Amino acid sequence: MAAKPKDVGGIAADRLRSIVERIERLEEEKKALAGDIRDIFQEAKSAGFDTKVLRQVLRLRRMDQAALQEQDTLLDLYRRALEV
Amino acid sequence: MAAKPKDVGGIAADRLRSIVERIERLEEEKKALAGDIRDIFQEAKSAGFDTKVLRQVLRLRRMDQAALQEQDTLLDLYRRALEV
Amino acid sequence: MAAKPKDVGGIAADRLRSIVERIERLEEEKKALAGDIRDIFQEAKSAGFDTKVLRQVLRLRRMDQAALQEQDTLLDLYRRALEV
């Protein structure tokens, strides 16, 4: 009845399974990295740093970076708008 | 997590209804505002402004504002950390 | 210098400023409404309701009934394919 191997209700089950498993694998790795980051925060705390301040610093650095890129984008947009 | 209130299947139906309706009402208003904003973008476009640039400008203004507040917070945190 | 007051680089600066400010004003209001909604969710939580389920209910009320049915069917299909 099935034209293709393991075709369940019109769904390519193997393909679906592969996709799901690969995503789950990558999410595992991501979770591991999050753990590593948490460890560093822990270490920082042990070294006497205030993690709240630390997070704020990281956030500001991120924002600066983002703002920089945004400005590039804006500049680019202006140039396009002015056809330069 | 079990709901404590009484009535329908252990649920305070009237209270729930009130909550749901108030939220839906506010969401209506929010949607209306979103519409107003869209209208202004439309007007801007008609006036010859590039809405993409406009959005970028608004975003940058928002980011500047946020960064300013962040820095205040950071300063405050440092002062607390130093007990000044 | 300019035929119209304050025409900077071929851009109607006043017009632009008006647009930006009106949008920012409306966004303020929108943010305020979002805050009000958050307050009601808070109230609901205090009254013992599960806010996550509450959100689900609101979503269901919004959703087109047909689309809903369709999604249920698809979900079922995928789950069968994965034998979950």
Next chain:
Amino acid sequence: MAAKPKDVGGIAADRLRSIVERIERLEEEKKALAGDIRDIFQEAKSAGFDTKVLRQVLRLRRMDQAALQEQDTLLDLYRRALEV
């Protein structure tokens, strides 16, 4: 002057820098993984899968079975209370 190199305002600057940089490095990697995941969703979409339902499946697989049951029950309860 200082017992250790670069001790600024009582803060071990080098140590802090190391911490910040290591965290930022790990966050980079995390972002890269997120990108990989997005690619797979893209692939799934191209293969004709409904990504929204796919995400739902992933969520179900993650979720504790008991919690799941509980949520379904609550949702049903609320709907009855609202007669939806």
Next chain:
DNA sequence: ATTGCGGTTTTTGCCC
């Protein structure tokens, strides 16, 4: 016309 895409907002999950 329709369909993918980018970006915005909302929701969820996490850590403190």
Next chain:
DNA sequence: GGGCAAAAACCGCAAT
């Protein structure tokens, strides 16, 4: 439980 970072849903636009 409350605030913050990440994920997910939503929406308008564009390009074909």
